[in-house]
Amino acid sequence: CDAGWNAGGGRKSVLVRCEEASWRHRCAVAGSTESDGVMKSLPEGYRCGAPNEVLQARAYWVSDGWVVxxxxxxxxxxxxxESCAAGRIGIGCGRCDDGRRAVLDGxxxxxxxxxxPGVFAVVAVLLVAAGLVMRFNGHRTWTLLKSTPSGAKSVSIVALCFHFCSVLMGLLAMEIELPKFSGDMGSALRSVQSGRFLQVSCFRGSSLPSVNFLAGVCWPLALVVAICLLSLATHRHLGPDVAVVRFSSGARVVSGFFLYMSQGVVSAFVCDQQPKGLATLRSHPSVECWSTGHAADVIIALVVGC
Structure with a gap:
């Protein structure tokens, strides 16, 4: 028969086109594939086991020809x-299984x-602070909010929506199979799939919220309360006329930066890592935590909006 054809069985003599054997089925113990008598190396990330068996190499994660x-x-x-070490799951084994979290050693x-009790304590503190503000300085607080330009309010609303959407994407990424894109789009999706925005592995694996989840979700409300408390303090010590000028000139920026740093330190502590500088608080790549570095753009927009 000509090359690429095979004599079919049966009573009649027929020619059947040969199906090209995949390199997966030609895998040899030597770690190469044979094609037309020439031994070719396997693609990066693959290893050969027994004959006709293809394995993923150490330090690689493979799935249907997709190598990470x-x-x-x-x-x-x-x-x-798609094999991972015990307790790890996901693309590239980049996150921990439900009910577990990654520590610095991986x-x-x-x-x-x-x-x-911790959840109730956080909610109680916020409610008491808000009650004090409304009791002693409610009129001036509403005056400051009403005097804020509409454009700045819009920026704040967009920033808050962006923040909560990122949290929601982190949660959804744990439940759905994301497309296997390459390039920048693939890197972004794999980052979401790894749970970098939020420590969702602990959140889903437990019936109680994690401290890191509370820190990531409650800080916008805490920022508003801090601004109101600062307004109350300036009103008490400087008088009603001077308070508005001083508060508008810089106190909001200071309070916003303080809240951002506090949230970053809390997240870093919960994730068993140390802050890496005043402006570079970012989650360790091996830790499934809500990214404090990702919050920088949001907090800047909030401060400018206020």
Whole structure:
């Protein structure tokens, strides 16, 4: 028969076109594929096991021909496709399984719940602070809010929507299969899939909210309360006329920066890492935490809006 054809079986003599064998089925123990008598190396990230068996190489994560180099070698052991170390899941084994969180050495530790007492304490403090503001300085607070330009209010609303959308995307990424894009789009989607915006692995794996989740969601409300409290303080010590001028000239920026730094320090502490500078508080790549660096653009827009 000509090349590429095979004599079919049966009573009649027929020619059947040969189906080209995939390199997966030609895998040899030597770690190469044979094509037309020439041995070719396997693609990066693949290894051969037994004959006709293809494995992912150590430090690589493979799935249907899609190869991802893992952030840490021990996350992706050699084995079958999409294999991850114990306790790790996701693309490139980049996040911990539900109910576990990543620590600095790359291992996954059980999540520690904040507990409902902590949740109630946070809510109670915010409610008491808001009540004090409205009791002693409610009129001036509403005056300041009404005097804010409409354009600045719009910027603040957009920034808040962007913040909560990023949190929502982090949650949804745990439930859906994202498309396997390449390039910048693929990197962005894999970042979301890894849970970089929020420590959703602890949030989903427990019946109680995690401390990091509360810190990431409650800081916009805490920022508003802090601004109102600062307005109350300036009103008491400087008088009603001077307070508005001083408050508008710089106190909002100071309060906003203080709240941003506080939220970053709390997130860094919860994620078992240390802050990396005044303006570079970012989550460690191996930690599934809501990104404090991602909040920089949002907080700047909020401060400018206020």
């Amino acid at each position: 180099r893992c952030a840490k070698e021990e996350w992706c052991p050699e084995g079958k496709a 291992t996954c530790a059980p999540c520690e719940d904040a507990g409902w």
